[in-house]
Amino acid sequence: xxxxxxxxxxxxxxxGKTATIGITAYAAEQLxxxxxxxxxxxxxxxxxxxxxxxxxxxxxxxxxxxxxTGTVVESNAxxxxxxxxxxxxxxxxxxxxxxxxxEPGQLDGLMDADAYKAFLDSL
Amino acid sequence: MTISADTEKLLTTPLHAxxxxxxxxxxxxxxxxxxxxxxxxxxxxLWTRQHAGLFDVSHxxxxxxxxxxxxxxxxxAHHAIASEIEKLVPSNIAGLKPGQARLTVLLNxxxxxxxxxxxxxxxxxxxxxxxxxxxxxxxxxDDWRLFKDVLSETTHLTRADDRALxxxxxxxxxxxxxxxxxGCEDLTFMQSxxxxxxxxxxxxxxxxxxxxxxxxxxxxxxxxxxFAQSLLEDERVKPIGLGARxxxxxxxxxxxxxxxxxxxxxxVTADLAWVIQKNRRxxxxxxxxxxxxxxLSSGPERKRVGIQPLERAPAREGTxxxxxxxxxxxxxxxGFGPSVERPVAMGYVDLDHAEPGTQVELLQRGKTxxxxxxxxxxxxxxxxx
Numbered sequence: 001x002x003x004x005x006x007x008x009x010x011x012x013x014x015x016g017k018t019a020t021i022g023i024t025a026y027a028a029e030q031l032x033x034x035x036x037x038x039x040x041x042x043x044x045x046x047x048x049x050x051x052x053x054x055x056x057x058x059x060x061x062x063x064x065x066x067x068x069t070g071t072v073v074e075s076n077a078x079x080x081x082x083x084x085x086x087x088x089x090x091x092x093x094x095x096x097x098x099x100x101x102x103e104p105g106q107l108d109g110l111m112d113a114d115a116y117k118a119f120l121d122s123l
Numbered sequence: 124m125t126i127s128a129d130t131e132k133l134l135t136t137p138l139h140a141x142x143x144x145x146x147x148x149x150x151x152x153x154x155x156x157x158x159x160x161x162x163x164x165x166x167x168x169l170w171t172r173q174h175a176g177l178f179d180v181s182h183x184x185x186x187x188x189x190x191x192x193x194x195x196x197x198x199x200a201h202h203a204i205a206s207e208i209e210k211l212v213p214s215n216i217a218g219l220k221p222g223q224a225r226l227t228v229l230l231n232x233x234x235x236x237x238x239x240x241x242x243x244x245x246x247x248x249x250x251x252x253x254x255x256x257x258x259x260x261x262x263x264x265d266d267w268r269l270f271k272d273v274l275s276e277t278t279h280l281t282r283a284d285d286r287a288l289x290x291x292x293x294x295x296x297x298x299x300x301x302x303x304x305x306g307c308e309d310l311t312f313m314q315s316x317x318x319x320x321x322x323x324x325x326x327x328x329x330x331x332x333x334x335x336x337x338x339x340x341x342x343x344x345x346x347x348x349x350f351a352q353s354l355l356e357d358e359r360v361k362p363i364g365l366g367a368r369x370x371x372x373x374x375x376x377x378x379x380x381x382x383x384x385x386x387x388x389x390x391v392t393a394d395l396a397w398v399i400q401k402n403r404r405x406x407x408x409x410x411x412x413x414x415x416x417x418x419l420s421s422g423p424e425r426k427r428v429g430i431q432p433l434e435r436a437p438a439r440e441g442t443x444x445x446x447x448x449x450x451x452x453x454x455x456x457x458g459f460g461p462s463v464e465r466p467v468a469m470g471y472v473d474l475d476h477a478e479p480g481t482q483v484e485l486l487q488r489g490k491t492x493x494x495x496x497x498x499x500x501x502x503x504x505x506x507x508x
Contacts, residue, residue, distance in 0.1 A: 032160060032163050032164050032165070032366070033163055033164060033165040033459075033461075035435075035437060035459040035466075036435050036436045036437055036459075036466075038436060038487075038488065038490075054488060056436065056437050056459070057164075057459075058164040058165055058168070058366065058370055058458060058459045058461065059159075059160075059164055059366050059458070060439075061437070061439055080435070083435075
C-alpha cells in the first residue's frame, strides 16, 4: 500500500485499484475544528481536480478536490455523527471517500511522503 | 483543498508582538495583521462563555468628536455636540446621561445603514462637549470622511490612533478587572467611566459584542501591551481571536457590518428600530426619516431573522432561503455555534415568512436542507443590567 499526497493537502492511500482519500494533518490543523463534512454519494464519478467534498470548520467551508479520476465506492459514514474525527485522526479514521481509480497513471504525478514534507517546509 | 496566503502590507496594533508571542495565527483584517485564533476557535469561544476572553479590537475606529467652542460646559456642551452627530444617526444622543453609551447606526439619505457604532457621553466634567465614538475598523475611513463632510466646522474629530482598545468578555471578566480598576464592578451594561491603571488614564466601558458581560478598555498604546500581559497572567483570562469573536457575536444575534448590514438595509428591515428613540421618531429629523418611519408603520418588505438549520451542515453567508420553489431570502451570516453545538445563521426573509417557527429550505451546493426561522439570539444575553 502506497500513500500519495497533493499540493492541495489531500492524501491518497492506494490498495490495488482502490484509493482511500482524506485531508492531511497539516490541512486539518489549518482548518481548525471540523463541524461537518459534505461527502459524495456512492457511484459518483469524479475527474481529477474536480470538487469532490466540502469540509466545514467553525470558521469556513473548504473544497476538497479529487486527487485522481475515479468512482466513489464508499463515503465515510462515521463523519456524519463525528466530524471531529477529521481533526483527531485525519490520516486514519478521518478519511473521506474510497474511489475506484480509473486512471492509475495519474498517481505518478502526486507526491510521496518525503516530497510532501519538503513541500510543507517550503510553505 | 486550498489554503490561501496573503502578503499585502498590513498595519499592526499595539498588541501585535504579544499576539505573536501567544502563538496566534494571524490574518489580514480591515487592513491590520490580526489574530484569527490562538488555541482554536471552538475552545476560545467556549472559554469566553465560561471564563474571560481578551480581545484586541484596536483595529476598530475609536475616536473623539469634540466641540471647538470650549466656553460651553455641562449639558449645554453635550447638547451642542449631540445635535451635530444626530445629523447622521437616528438615536437620542442628546439624552445620554454622563457615562452612558448607546449603540446606533450611521444613515444615508435613503435611510440605509452606512455603519453601526457605539457613542458614549463621557462622564467627566471637562469632557462634556466630547463624544467617544467607536466605529467598525473596515468602515472607519469612510465614516470619518462622512463626519468631516456633514458635521459643521464647530466640531473636530480626533482619531485615537495613540490608543489600543481591549475587550475583556465573559462571566469572570468583572472579577478579573476589578483588581485592575477597583469600582468597575459598579458599572452596569452600557456605562462608561474614566479609570486609572498604574496611573495610566483609561476609558472603561461595560459593554462588548459577545452577548456576555464584559468590558472594553481604551488605553494608551505605550501601556497597552503591559496591561494586556497582566490580564493574561490571570488564569481566568485567555487571548481570543477574530474567529471566536465572530461565532460569539453570531450566537448572540449581533450584526456584522458588511454582512448583516449594508447601505441597502435600513434599521427597520435590520430589526434595529429600537435604536431610534421616541423623541427622534417624533422629530423625524434624521437621514431617511420619512422612508424609515413609513416602514415602521406599514412594516418592511423583508426582515432580519435567525435561521436554524435543522441538519448538521452549517449554512454560510450567501445561502439562498426557499419555500417550495420560491426564493424568500438569503443568509448573511452563518456558521457553527460552539455553545449551542449546532449550526446557527441569520439573514433576511420576506416579511410574510419571517414568523419564528416557519419551516424553510436552504439551497446548499445543489442540495436542499431543512431549516426553521427562529428568534434571535441563539444564546440568552448575560449583560449586567
